[in-house]
Amino acid sequence: MKAFAQLFTSLDETNKTNEKVKVLKNYFNCVPDTDKMHMLALFSGRKPKRQINSTQFRTWAIEASNIPAWLFEESYHVVGDLAETVALLLPDHGNSSNKTLTEWIGEINALNNMPEVEKHDWLTRSWAMLDAQERFVFNKILTGSFRVGVSQNLVIKALADVAELDAATITHRMMGNWMPETYLYEELVHTDTALEDVSRPYPFFLAYPVQETSEKQKSPEAMQTLLGNADEWQAEWKWDGIRAQLIKREGEIFIWSRGEDLATDKFPELHALLHHLPDGTVLDGEILSFQNGQPLSFAVLQTRIGRKTLSKKILEDSPVALIAYDCLEYDGEDIRYKTQTERRQLLEGLQATTPYPEVFNISSLITFKSWDELAEIREQSRAMIAEGIMLKRKDAHYQVGRRRGDWWKWKIDPLSIDAVMIYAQKGHGRRADLYTDYTFAVWDGDKLVPFAKAYSGLTDTEINKVDSFVKRNTLEKFGPVRTVKPELVFEIGFEGINKSTRHKSGVALRFPRILRWRHDKPKEEADTIETLKALLGE
Amino acid sequence: MLQKPLLEFTDKGIYCAKGNFYIDPWQPVDDAVITHAHADHAYTGHKRYLAHHLSREVLYYRLGEIQLQTVEYGEKVMKNGVEISMFPAGHVIGSAQIRVESQGQVWVVSGDYKTEDDGVCTPFEPVNCHHFISECTFGMPIYKWKPQSEIFADVNSWWRQNVAQNLATVIVGYSLGKAQRILQNLDLSIGNVYTHGVIENTNEALRRNGIVLQPTHRITQESVKEEVRKGIIIAPPSSVGTPWMRKFGPYSFGYCSGWMALRGAKRRRAADRGFVMSDHADWTGLISAIDATRCESVYLTHGSTATFSRYLRDIGFDAHEVHTLYGGEEEEAPAQSASQPSPEGEGFEEKIPVKIAMEALPPGEGLGGAAL
Numbered sequence: 001m002k003a004f005a006q007l008f009t010s011l012d013e014t015n016k017t018n019e020k021v022k023v024l025k026n027y028f029n030c031v032p033d034t035d036k037m038h039m040l041a042l043f044s045g046r047k048p049k050r051q052i053n054s055t056q057f058r059t060w061a062i063e064a065s066n067i068p069a070w071l072f073e074e075s076y077h078v079v080g081d082l083a084e085t086v087a088l089l090l091p092d093h094g095n096s097s098n099k100t101l102t103e104w105i106g107e108i109n110a111l112n113n114m115p116e117v118e119k120h121d122w123l124t125r126s127w128a129m130l131d132a133q134e135r136f137v138f139n140k141i142l143t144g145s146f147r148v149g150v151s152q153n154l155v156i157k158a159l160a161d162v163a164e165l166d167a168a169t170i171t172h173r174m175m176g177n178w179m180p181e182t183y184l185y186e187e188l189v190h191t192d193t194a195l196e197d198v199s200r201p202y203p204f205f206l207a208y209p210v211q212e213t214s215e216k217q218k219s220p221e222a223m224q225t226l227l228g229n230a231d232e233w234q235a236e237w238k239w240d241g242i243r244a245q246l247i248k249r250e251g252e253i254f255i256w257s258r259g260e261d262l263a264t265d266k267f268p269e270l271h272a273l274l275h276h277l278p279d280g281t282v283l284d285g286e287i288l289s290f291q292n293g294q295p296l297s298f299a300v301l302q303t304r305i306g307r308k309t310l311s312k313k314i315l316e317d318s319p320v321a322l323i324a325y326d327c328l329e330y331d332g333e334d335i336r337y338k339t340q341t342e343r344r345q346l347l348e349g350l351q352a353t354t355p356y357p358e359v360f361n362i363s364s365l366i367t368f369k370s371w372d373e374l375a376e377i378r379e380q381s382r383a384m385i386a387e388g389i390m391l392k393r394k395d396a397h398y399q400v401g402r403r404r405g406d407w408w409k410w411k412i413d414p415l416s417i418d419a420v421m422i423y424a425q426k427g428h429g430r431r432a433d434l435y436t437d438y439t440f441a442v443w444d445g446d447k448l449v450p451f452a453k454a455y456s457g458l459t460d461t462e463i464n465k466v467d468s469f470v471k472r473n474t475l476e477k478f479g480p481v482r483t484v485k486p487e488l489v490f491e492i493g494f495e496g497i498n499k500s501t502r503h504k505s506g507v508a509l510r511f512p513r514i515l516r517w518r519h520d521k522p523k524e525e526a527d528t529i530e531t532l533k534a535l536l537g538e
Numbered sequence: 539m540l541q542k543p544l545l546e547f548t549d550k551g552i553y554c555a556k557g558n559f560y561i562d563p564w565q566p567v568d569d570a571v572i573t574h575a576h577a578d579h580a581y582t583g584h585k586r587y588l589a590h591h592l593s594r595e596v597l598y599y600r601l602g603e604i605q606l607q608t609v610e611y612g613e614k615v616m617k618n619g620v621e622i623s624m625f626p627a628g629h630v631i632g633s634a635q636i637r638v639e640s641q642g643q644v645w646v647v648s649g650d651y652k653t654e655d656d657g658v659c660t661p662f663e664p665v666n667c668h669h670f671i672s673e674c675t676f677g678m679p680i681y682k683w684k685p686q687s688e689i690f691a692d693v694n695s696w697w698r699q700n701v702a703q704n705l706a707t708v709i710v711g712y713s714l715g716k717a718q719r720i721l722q723n724l725d726l727s728i729g730n731v732y733t734h735g736v737i738e739n740t741n742e743a744l745r746r747n748g749i750v751l752q753p754t755h756r757i758t759q760e761s762v763k764e765e766v767r768k769g770i771i772i773a774p775p776s777s778v779g780t781p782w783m784r785k786f787g788p789y790s791f792g793y794c795s796g797w798m799a800l801r802g803a804k805r806r807r808a809a810d811r812g813f814v815m816s817d818h819a820d821w822t823g824l825i826s827a828i829d830a831t832r833c834e835s836v837y838l839t840h841g842s843t844a845t846f847s848r849y850l851r852d853i854g855f856d857a858h859e860v861h862t863l864y865g866g867e868e869e870e871a872p873a874q875s876a877s878q879p880s881p882e883g884e885g886f887e888e889k890i891p892v893k894i895a896m897e898a899l900p901p902g903e904g905l906g907g908a909a910l
Contacts, residue, residue: 015808
């Protein structure tokens with residue numbers, strides 16, 4: 001655990017990519033292989049099962065730190081991170097632990113089914129054995145909120161260097177459903193065992209936005225400059241559902257979401273079509289709610305995401321189907337090296353012979369001759385329930401991760417509305433103790449109705465200004481939330497809008513974010529609820 | 539009949555009506571008693587100043603030609619029958635708690651203070667009183683400082699490591715207080731100490747006041763970059779990320795502040811190293827200091843006033859939250875980022891307060907003495 005806590009500290013102490021890779025390599029070189037696998041699991045979001053729930057964790061931390069519960073909560077609001085709060089509040093006993101990461105996680109897993117009193121004793125004992133930094137990392141593992149300031153790509157790059165393998169291979173072998181207890185480091189880095197797991201998905205190829213960071217649209221001329229001739233590109237609608245990889249190998253089927261969650265059970269409608277595919281087939285596509293052959297908005301799909309059990313009613317109200325984009329494995333062969341056009345032909349062949357065409361759709365190609373023409377077609381995106389257009393170079397291979405060059409997403413402008421900030425709440429992590437989470441409202445007569453929360457879109461400098469405004473213009477405090485004097489106006493962008501019975505305003509927005517601070521607008525000139533609802537009509 | 543309180547909180551500062559003087563006023567007044575020379579306590583524009591003699595040169599340097607009377611710790615000054623004396627606050631060189639007594643009633647204004655002896659300024663001394671007006675910048679239990687010997691062992695080993703890797707070392711702390719505390723604890727066998735002009739001006743003022751500091755080299759146009767890079771540079775927060783600082787690159791940059799205790803604040807500063815080092819008392823320090831005064835009532839002027847006063851009431855103190863302009867608004871300090879540093883200070887030490895902070899107060903609360 002010492003080495004792991006030190007890794008965490010060292011990663012925090014530098015903002016330079018090269019330094020971070022160096023720190024990671026150091027770590028890999030000095031810990032046992034089982035620790036490496038546990039570290040990889042944690043850094044790629046495979047956390048151990050939660051054995052101590054949040055209430056127990058808080059209660060026992062309050063007890064061990066010997067402060068009143070309200071003071072614990074106030075401390076938490078300032079720190080913005082539960083694991084860190086507890087690490088700071090507990091008394092320091094001047095100890096430090098020699099147990100390895102593997103041993104600690106072993107102990108955590110052994111808590112399963114233990115009586116509460118034993119969990120309590122174990123936790124209190126463990127806290128006393130650790131120094132503050134170790135306690136912080138330990139709490140992170142325990143509470144499952146494991147986010148580090150380092151991307152999985154960097155971890156893989158460091159590991160690839162240490163293991164003398166290429167990063168794409170490691171990325172692929174890190175995919176899927178493995179547990180650090182059973183997946184050995186030798187298996188991960190040993191060449192022959194790469195494809196043994198029949199469930200293992202390929203790393204997703206992800207597109208970059210054509211607009212890059214700016215919200216400004218690209219003209220057809222700019223598209224020509226960026227991408228070259230239109231005839232080198234294939235265009236499809238950019239569907240707004242759940243990106244997924246569907247696998248049929250050795251008679252078994254697997255559906256993976258892009259977040260590397262195994263979601264086979266969540267989409268029973270797709271099982272038959274998968275079973276009918278030949279063994280050794282892997283498809284890339286989007287899962288959407290469909291009705292009468294028409295895709296529905298993401299809001300409909302959302303009603304069934306995250307449910308543990310799918311009731312009959314949900315399956316009836318929000319049935320799903322697949323829109324296939326690509327074929328990655330054909331007849332047991334990894335065909336990611338083939339061109340977009342070649343893969344597309346194989347995909348069309350598979351789709352043409354399916355007895356389940358109502359759930360096995362193929363993403364239709366858009367016919368266009370020039371960027372001008374495509375720009376015009378793109379205007380119909382909202383009517384198509386699409387987010388815009390996907391562009392794929394006809395001779396592109398299927399690559400690993402988010403790459404510039406061969407796949408681009410050309411999204412439509414977000415919808416936008418000018419709104420007044422009325423509530424603010426402190427953020428977390430890097431934004432802890434700063435008011436960064438805002439609630440926005442529009443006018444309904446002379447009242448302001450809240451309709452959206454947004455966290456992102458402002459620069460650090462702007463955040464500091466808003467933070468200072470919030471602190472000086474607080475009207476009321478409700479726990480962590482402050483009601484602020486309605487004064488600041490922001491342009492809020494969003495991808496979609498739907499009716500909602502759960503929200504006071506009667507609407508729910510998709511991906512709301514701050515586009516800009518409207519210093520030029522007094523609050524009286526912010527938009528009204530009527531303007532907002534008019535956007536529903538489309 | 540109830541006795542009128544000796545000190546009251548007004549919109550100009552802490553006021554003694556009987557003695558007709560203010561303590562750390564933020565609006566121009568005739569008579570100002572100053573706890574220490576940081577800008578949120580020592581404002582310009584008063585007719586007469588009274589301060590500790592070790593604040594003299596820094597006050598002249600910062601405020602120009604002022605009419606200043608200075609005293610030793612423990613020395614008594616009478617103003618309209620009210621006795622004023624100063625006691626060490628341990629915050630920065632020359633910082634004092636102000637003790638005010640009249641007709642057996644004793645009030646103490648802490649200014650800013652820390653309870654750990656930093657070896658640079660005269661250590662904090664608790665003063666018995668009936669009413670204690672205290673800061674509580676770090677009045678949350680998440681703030682617990684390590685002994686400074688541990689922190690400086692880290693600082694020196696970090697410096698040594700940088701030298702070995704041919705990295706310049708820049709350590710950041712505000713110019714009055716932190717800078718001298720860092721300077722006095724550096725291991726000069728590693729290399730020379732170079733200072734930013736703002737810091738060296740303060741050092742010089744302190745030396746004029748008779749303070750003996752370790753040798754420093756002011757960074758000027760003539761400084762040889764390669765030499766400076768082998769030493770350590772002490773710089774104020776305002777220099778972070780400026781071309782002045784960048785020209786010494788590649789460097790490792792360390793930030794010394796109590797706010798560094800939180801990971802979020804540290805990450806926002808984008809410092810390579812955050813040293814948790816403060817000239818304010820931590821949670822335990824605050825409670826022990828307040829307890830040691832054996833006061834009947836305690837008034838919290840700035841910092842986590844709401845939380846801290848509630849806790850003090852929980853454990854049996856008669857504690858009140860009062861609103862002042864010290865330290866800017868309570869939670870403001872950590873909001874500063876590297877991209878927009880405050881002119882100086884631990885994020886707030888030397889900030890000019892804004893009128894709106896007062897206007898935002900609900901009527902009757904904080905000002906005038908509803909709390910008294």
